[in-house]
Amino acid sequence: MSLTISIDAMGGDHGPVVTIPASLDCLKNNPDLILILVGDETVLKQQLANTAGDFKERLLIQHASQCVEMDESPSKALKNKKDSSMRVAINLVHNGQADACVSAGNTGALMATARFVLKMIPGIDRPAIISTLPSIYGHTHVLDLGANVDCTAEHLFQFAVMGTELVRAVENIENPRVGLLNIGEEDVKGNEQVKAAAKLLENSALNYIGYVEGDSLNAGAVKVDLIVADGFVGNVALKSIEGAAKMISNGLKMAFGKNMLTKLAGLIVYPVLKSFKQSIDPRLYNGASFLGLRGLVIKSHGGADALAFKTAIQLAELEIKKDVIKKISEQVEKSLALRESA
Amino acid sequence: MSLTISIDAMGGDHGPVVTIPASLDCLKNNPDLILILVGDETVLKQQLANTAGDFKERLLIQHASQCVEMDESPSKALKNKKDSSMRVAINLVHNGQADACVSAGNTGALMATARFVLKMIPGIDRPAIISTLPSIYGHTHVLDLGANVDCTAEHLFQFAVMGTELVRAVENIENPRVGLLNIGEEDVKGNEQVKAAAKLLENSALNYIGYVEGDSLNAGAVKVDLIVADGFVGNVALKSIEGAAKMISNGLKMAFGKNMLTKLAGLIVYPVLKSFKQSIDPRLYNGASFLGLRGLVIKSHGGADALAFKTAIQLAELEIKKDVIKKISEQVEKSLALRESA
Numbered sequence: 287m288s289l290t291i292s293i294d295a296m297g298g299d300h301g302p303v304v305t306i307p308a309s310l311d312c313l314k315n316n317p318d319l320i321l322i323l324v325g326d327e328t329v330l331k332q333q334l335a336n337t338a339g340d341f342k343e344r345l346l347i348q349h350a351s352q353c354v355e356m357d358e359s360p361s362k363a364l365k366n367k368k369d370s371s372m373r374v375a376i377n378l379v380h381n382g383q384a385d386a387c388v389s390a391g392n393t394g395a396l397m398a399t400a401r402f403v404l405k406m407i408p409g410i411d412r413p414a415i416i417s418t419l420p421s422i423y424g425h426t427h428v429l430d431l432g433a434n435v436d437c438t439a440e441h442l443f444q445f446a447v448m449g450t451e452l453v454r455a456v457e458n459i460e461n462p463r464v465g466l467l468n469i470g471e472e473d474v475k476g477n478e479q480v481k482a483a484a485k486l487l488e489n490s491a492l493n494y495i496g497y498v499e500g501d502s503l504n505a506g507a508v509k510v511d512l513i514v515a516d517g518f519v520g521n522v523a524l525k526s527i528e529g530a531a532k533m534i535s536n537g538l539k540m541a542f543g544k545n546m547l548t549k550l551a552g553l554i555v556y557p558v559l560k561s562f563k564q565s566i567d568p569r570l571y572n573g574a575s576f577l578g579l580r581g582l583v584i585k586s587h588g589g590a591d592a593l594a595f596k597t598a599i600q601l602a603e604l605e606i607k608k609d610v611i612k613k614i615s616e617q618v619e620k621s622l623a624l625r626e627s628a
Numbered sequence: 629m630s631l632t633i634s635i636d637a638m639g640g641d642h643g644p645v646v647t648i649p650a651s652l653d654c655l656k657n658n659p660d661l662i663l664i665l666v667g668d669e670t671v672l673k674q675q676l677a678n679t680a681g682d683f684k685e686r687l688l689i690q691h692a693s694q695c696v697e698m699d700e701s702p703s704k705a706l707k708n709k710k711d712s713s714m715r716v717a718i719n720l721v722h723n724g725q726a727d728a729c730v731s732a733g734n735t736g737a738l739m740a741t742a743r744f745v746l747k748m749i750p751g752i753d754r755p756a757i758i759s760t761l762p763s764i765y766g767h768t769h770v771l772d773l774g775a776n777v778d779c780t781a782e783h784l785f786q787f788a789v790m791g792t793e794l795v796r797a798v799e800n801i802e803n804p805r806v807g808l809l810n811i812g813e814e815d816v817k818g819n820e821q822v823k824a825a826a827k828l829l830e831n832s833a834l835n836y837i838g839y840v841e842g843d844s845l846n847a848g849a850v851k852v853d854l855i856v857a858d859g860f861v862g863n864v865a866l867k868s869i870e871g872a873a874k875m876i877s878n879g880l881k882m883a884f885g886k887n888m889l890t891k892l893a894g895l896i897v898y899p900v901l902k903s904f905k906q907s908i909d910p911r912l913y914n915g916a917s918f919l920g921l922r923g924l925v926i927k928s929h930g931g932a933d934a935l936a937f938k939t940a941i942q943l944a945e946l947e948i949k950k951d952v953i954k955k956i957s958e959q960v961e962k963s964l965a966l967r968e969s970a
Contacts, residue, residue, distance in 0.1 A: 359816070422875050432811050435819040469774050469863040474701070477777040477860050500867030504875040515864075518819050521811040522861050523868040525842030530872040533764050533846040534908070541904035548900045555884070555893040562883035566876070 289318045291386050291602050292378040295325035296353045296371040298390025299589045302333045305390070308595035313341045316603060322346045322384055325353070325371040350374040354391050356588060360398035372396060376403045379581040386582035386602040388573075390590050396583065397433055397576060404581040407615050409622045412437075413578035414445045414517070415585065416452060419527065420566045423509040426502070427453050427462075430514075431574060432521035439482030442466070442514055443490070444618075446483075448577040449512045450492050451617040455608040459511055465498035467515035467523070472497075479516065491624065503527060531566070573598035575605060582611055631660045633728050633944050634720040637667035638695045638713040640732025641931045644675045647732070650937035655683045658945060664688045664726055667695070667713040692716040696733050698930060702740035714738060718745045721923040728924035728944040730915075732932050738925065739775055739918060746923040749957050751964045754779075755920035756787045756859070757927065758794060761869065762908045765851040768844070769795050769804075772856075773916060774863035781824030784808070784856055785832070786960075788825075790919040791854045792834050793959040797950040801853055807840030809857035809865070814839075821858065833966065845869060873908070915940030917947060924953055 295305045302325065309321050320343075323330050327349040334345075352370040354363045367373060372391045378384040380403050389396050393415075401413055416429035429449050434441060446464050453462040466484055468476040475497065476484075487494040495510060500523055502510055515523065538559070542552030552559075564570075568587075572594035576583045582605055586598035605611075637647045644667065651663050662685075665672050669691040676687075694712040696705045709715060714733045720726040722745050731738050735757075743755055758771035771791050776783060788806050795804040808826055810818040817839065818826075829836040837852060842865055844852055857865065880901070884894030894901075906912075910929075914936035918925045924947055928940035947953075 357814070420875065422878055435811065467864060469777065469860055469867075472699070480860075500864040500869075501871030501874065503868055504871040505878065506871065518811055518822075519861055519864050522809060522842040522857075523864050525811075526845055526865040526868045527842075527872040529843030529846040529848065530869040531876065532843065533762065534873065534876050536764055536847065537904050537908065538901075541900045542897070544900070548897075551893075551897040551900055555890075555897050558883045558886070558890045558893055559880075562879050566879065 288385060289316070289603060289606055290320040290322065290384045291388060291599060291606070292322045292324055292348070292375040292384035293599070294372045294375040294387065294389035294391055295323040295330055296350070298586065298595070299356065300591075302329060304590060304592050304595050306330070306333050307592040308599060309345070310337055310341070311592065311596050312599045312603070313344055319603060320344045320346070322348050322378060324348045324350050324375040324378070326351070348374060348378065354395045356392050358392055358395055360392070360394040363392065363395035364398050364402055373399050373403070376400050376581075376583065379583070380404055385606045386584060388584045388586060388598050388602050390586035390588050390595060390598070392588075393432070393585060396585055400576055400579055400581070400583045404579045404583070406578055407580055407618055409618045410444050410448065410578040412441055413576050414448065415574045416449055416577050417574035418571055419503050419524070420571060421503065422505045425571070426504070426513055427511060428503060428513045428515065428520055428524070429577065430517035430520050431524055432517045433576070434517040437479065437516040439479055439486055442479070442483035442516065443486040444578070446487055446490075446492055446494070446512070446514045447618055447621050448614050449514060451614045452575065452577060452610055453512050455610050455613050456604055457511065461493040462511035463495045463509065464492050464512045464514060465495055465502060465510040467513055467519060468497035468499065470497065471499065483514070490621070528568070569594035570597055573601035575601070577614065580611065580615070582606060630727060631658070631945060631948055632662040632664065632726045633730060633941060633948070634664045634666055634690070634717040634726035635941070636714045636717040636729065636731035636733050637665040637672055638692070640928065640937070641698065642933075644671060646932060646934050646937050648672070648675050649934040650941060651687070652679055652683070653934065653938050654941045654945070655686055661945060662686045662688070664690050664720060666690045666692050666717040666720070668693070690716060690720065696737045698734050700734055700737055702734075702736040705734065705737035706740050706744055715741050715745070718742050718923075718925065721925070722746055727948045728926060730926045730928060730940050730944050732928035732930055732937060732940070734930075735774070735927060738927055742918055742921055742923070742925045746921045746925070748920055749922055749960055751960045752786050752790065752920040754783055755918050756790065757916045758791055758919050759916035760913055761845050761866070762913060763845065764847045767913070768846070768855055769853060770845060770855045770857065770862055770866070771919065772859035772862050773866055774859045775918070776859040779821065779858040781821055781828055784821070784825035784858065785828040786920070788829055788832075788834055788836070788854070788856045789960060789963050790956050791856060793956045794917065794919060794952055795854050797952050797955050798946055799853065803835040804853035805837045805851065806834050806854045806856060807837055807844060807852040809855050809861060810839035810841065812839065813841065825856070833963070870910070911936035912939055915943035917943070917952075919956065922953065922957070924948060
């Protein structure tokens with residue numbers, strides 16, 4: 287089975303310093319994997335000087351003369367950066383040379399370029415960003431995390447259809463439990479958008495379990511596999527959780543740093559705290575998929591280090607193996623046919 | 629100075645078992661405080677049997693024959709429960725017998741009743757719920773936390789005006805820093821509602837610092853005193869933070885409970901963890917104010933214990949002392965005049 291991934295090697299806050307070590311690590315872990323590093327050939331070859339030989343047939347370089355800046359406007363990137371590492375990496379997916387693309391670059395530009403080059407799956411209006419969060423049940427898939435800020439009920443429904451198929455494929459769950467993010471669990475709660483989406487979900491073949499509140503992302507009363515939200519709300523929730531985790535982590539550090547005794551106590555429990563911290567390490571949850579496109583694009587956090595970027599590449603590997611795009615396309619077609627015949 | 633608070637003694641998941649001990653504790657702490665317990669006289673007297681004498685002139689009972697259920701619809705409560713402990717407690721504020729009311733009852737019913745009885749401050753369209761969250765800078769005030777699910781830019785602006793006045797009064801900060809909750813800090817980010825609200829805030833006399841993201845609630849890159857959001861978004865963010873804190877707290881417990889050695893380590897650092905946990909104890913942040921009404925109403929969490937309910941009563945004491953309602957009314961009038969003359 288072909289397993290070729292194009293890497294936007296210049297993308298992200300750190301570029302090749304991060305993307306190359308992560309790529310090499312993935313090649314070492316998976317003998318079936320082929321990676322195409324896209325970027326400035328000279329820079330990449332320099333960075334690879336001592337190691338490239340190890341994987342010579344599985345590590346290719348594709349030159350690209352430009353680079354999309356992290357704060358560049360999506361429309362400008364689309365217009366002026368036709369030979370950017372990002373664009374060329376996506377082109378490789380479009381023309382079938384790669385099965386997926388991974389980039390830590392500018393989210394807006396990546397989304398706009400991916401949409402322009404790869405096009406949408408018929409029946410889907412807008413792409414959505416899906417990722418996973420750690421939870422007391424393992425983890426939860428959540429979409430949309432910020433691609434769409436003014437969603438209709440129909441958009442939320444489409445997100446649920448695509449998300450269900452992704453979760454089904456990557457988690458091997460037959461009927462993923464779908465929750466709709468709201469500010470209460472009672473029917474009367476919520477805004478018009480959410481209430482209308484609930485009706486669409488209730489009348490669908492999806493395993494819709496009803497409204498869930500923000501705490502369900504990490505620690506709800508019942509397990510939910512997929513949480514659907516407007517991109518504005520989903521993004522605020524995600525960032526709020528990041529802030530809470532940061533505050534708690536800072537607070538623990540300060541508490542243990544208080545005096546000699548607490549410092550000593552901190553040393554004693556260091557392995558315990560470390561193992562727990564690792565279990566919710568955001569780097570192990572790095573990588574968001576753009577759903578709704580006719581090709582696989584994985585977005586890594588811009589500030590990702592090599593471990594985090596490696597996680598994103600591994601997510602791409604998993605989604606290729608599980609044939610996620612094909613399954614989503616088929617399911618979207620089926621679910622649209624079902625609704626039209628209803 | 630008069631400092632009289634009516635207590636919906638029957639409200640919340642636990643009723644008098646929680647509201648009475650909390651009330652007694654507040655009376656003990658503040659010799660100027662007068663509390664009016666509103667509810668079933670027989671039940672309240674029974675509960676008070678051994679203690680009431682201690683504060684006989686400062687602990688009054690006002691009989692109310694009904695009780696609003698936690699899941700009762702606001703409109704039904706408003707129509708059918710005219711002698712509920714909640715309604716009577718609010719009536720006492722309306723007719724001037726109390727300076728504020730505290731209830732742990734059904735949020736929707738409390739809001740609807742408060743709005744019906746007390747009426748809105750002229751110039752304000754909708755009441756908003758404001759509360760504080762712990763942050764790495766101390767704490768952050770946030771509104772709206774769920775009263776309004778489809779806000780216009782004008783509503784968000786009104787929330788900012790009211791919230792600024794509250795923060796100025798209770799925190800003694802001359803020009804509270806106001807942030808608008810969004811999914812990015814760049815101008816192009818956000819939905820139409822937020823972009824339009826940003827324009828109103830930029831052209832106002834408020835100390836508007838721009839967009840902030842979800843992580844600013846607990847741990848942003850810069851300090852912000854007041855964060856303004858649509859009630860849907862604010863509520864999801866609040867609950868998401870609660871879920872994250874719960875997951876981390878559970879995870880730490882499990883990590884320390886792993887084996888004999890980790891249990892021993894846990895014992896050693898128990899005081900350190902406990903003191904940190906206390907610093908972010910949600911019970912010490914209990915109590916949300918309904919802003920925009922012509923009277924002070926404080927909502928306690930429904931599941932509050934005596935410590936949490938005490939915090940809510942103390943918030944009412946503080947807001948009475950700081951004359952928050954009067955200050956907000958004056959400021960709203962001023963800011964409306966300013967905009968009309970502009």
